[in-house]
Amino acid sequence: MTAPSESLELEVGAVAHGGFCVARHEGQAVFVRHALPGERVRAVVTERRKGFLRADAVEILLPSPDRVIPPCPFAGPGACGGCDWQHASWDAQRRMKADVLAEQLTRLGGLSDLPDITVEALPGGPLSWRTRVQYAVDGAGHAGFHRHRSSEVLPVDRCRIAHPAIQALPLLERQWPPGSVIEAAASSTGETAVLTRGSRTGPPSGPVPKLRERAGGHEWTLDAGGFWQVHPRAVEAFTGTVVEQLAPEPAERAWDLYGGAGVFAAALAPHCGPVTVVESDHRAVAAGRRALSGLTNVTFARGDVAQVLGNPRWRRVDLVVLDPPRSGAGRAVVEAIAARAPRAVSYVACDPAAFARDVRTFGELGFDLTGLRAFDSFPMTQHFETIGRLTPR
Numbered sequence: 331m332t333a334p335s336e337s338l339e340l341e342v343g344a345v346a347h348g349g350f351c352v353a354r355h356e357g358q359a360v361f362v363r364h365a366l367p368g369e370r371v372r373a374v375v376t377e378r379r380k381g382f383l384r385a386d387a388v389e390i391l392l393p394s395p396d397r398v399i400p401p402c403p404f405a406g407p408g409a410c411g412g413c414d415w416q417h418a419s420w421d422a423q424r425r426m427k428a429d430v431l432a433e434q435l436t437r438l439g440g441l442s443d444l445p446d447i448t449v450e451a452l453p454g455g456p457l458s459w460r461t462r463v464q465y466a467v468d469g470a471g472h473a474g475f476h477r478h479r480s481s482e483v484l485p486v487d488r489c490r491i492a493h494p495a496i497q498a499l500p501l502l503e504r505q506w507p508p509g510s511v512i513e514a515a516a517s518s519t520g521e522t523a524v525l526t527r528g529s530r531t532g533p534p535s536g537p538v539p540k541l542r543e544r545a546g547g548h549e550w551t552l553d554a555g556g557f558w559q560v561h562p563r564a565v566e567a568f569t570g571t572v573v574e575q576l577a578p579e580p581a582e583r584a585w586d587l588y589g590g591a592g593v594f595a596a597a598l599a600p601h602c603g604p605v606t607v608v609e610s611d612h613r614a615v616a617a618g619r620r621a622l623s624g625l626t627n628v629t630f631a632r633g634d635v636a637q638v639l640g641n642p643r644w645r646r647v648d649l650v651v652l653d654p655p656r657s658g659a660g661r662a663v664v665e666a667i668a669a670r671a672p673r674a675v676s677y678v679a680c681d682p683a684a685f686a687r688d689v690r691t692f693g694e695l696g697f698d699l700t701g702l703r704a705f706d707s708f709p710m711t712q713h714f715e716t717i718g719r720l721t722p723r
């Protein structure tokens with residue numbers, strides 16, 4: 331029986347979804363962080379679960395050629411939980427993400443004959459990209475980040491993946507209400523905003539600052555804390571990919587589901603007929619209506635996507651872009667889309683497992699995955715964005 335904190339020598343196998351690699355010890359799976367595929371490591375068990383162990387590699391006995399010195403001194407076993415792959419070269423990070431996407435599409439998506447998958451780099455390098463950063467505050471009032479799978483707050487001097495404008499904010503030197511949460515944002519127009527909450531899910535403390543974001547010739551004024559793509563080059567890359575995958579024709583009708591303030595609708599509108607954004611957050615809808623008032627073919631419907639699509643009035647659609655939260659769209663929404671028989675669907679996904687499950691559902695309903703791009707819009711972390719085109723068989 332292996333007790334927590336026991337040290338194991340492990341041959342590290344493939345990368346898995348979640349920012350770790352898989353090894354085996356006495357027939358049991360071990361999910362190892364801070365290791366790379368092919369390495370031999372000494373790892374300390376951090377958690378014992380029925381059927382698997384979690385462990386942190388603390389000594390690298392045989393290093394991978396992909397191993398680098400982490401640029402951040404707060405990365406590593408027991409330290410900041412924000413980044414997963416600081417110890418891997420950026421090329422290797424993207425190769426591992428491509429392997430995770432292929433594995434999820436095969437195992438959860440039920441696909442065989444996958445195309446070669448690459449996870450494309452966005453311009454700007456693997457550091458200084460994060461335009462939205464959430465800090466936790468410890469009991470003494472110092473801001474920092476949670477240790478991995480812990481509520482303990484690790485004070486830091488700065489976050490190396492944060493946008494330079496956020497790194498320059500004097501947030502980490504001052505005292506904050508213990509237990510509060512600080513959200514810092516840097517916008518594409520050069521503005522910064524700081525929002526505080528009493529707790530992670532609590533309402534903002536005080537008035538909510540505004541931020542202007544610019545993309546594709548439009549300008550949005552958003553509440554700080556409202557959704558906007560985090561990587562500074564993400565909107566350009568994602569909207570370009572969606573337009574390329576959908577190839578809109580002048581009279582075609584489009585839906586932008588989970589549309590936020592309408593960035594995809596704004597990119598599609600010049601090329602097609604009516605575009606309807608469906609979004610549940612009333613602040614995003616209000617910001618989108620203001621920003622896109624000059625686009626006469628764009629309308630917003632505020633509400634839950636499943637409920638809105640459940641209304642039979644919503645009959646005809648040719649093109650659909652959907653960008654759901656991490657949990658994915660789910661069977662009911664996929665069925666509602668497939669029932670309208672659109673010519674093409676472009677699915678923007680931040681979680682490869684939810685994406686793969688929804689691709690399987692689309693497959694059962696007669697839609698094939700006929701296009702696939704993925705972007706490393708979250709370097710140093712396990713996260714990435716996938717954009718898949720689904721078309722009727």
Ligand SMILES: C[S@@+](CC[C@H](N)C(=O)[O-])C[C@H]1O[C@@H](n2cnc3c(N)ncnc32)[C@H](O)[C@@H]1O
Binds near residue numbers: 608
């Ligand atoms: C990943 S964000 C995408 C936003 C937008 N497409 C963009 O790129 O800026 C997901 C959006 O879905 C909205 N959302 C979440 N669940 C929803 C639901 N059930 N119905 C409608 N919108 C939802 C969120 O408020 C959020 O704006």
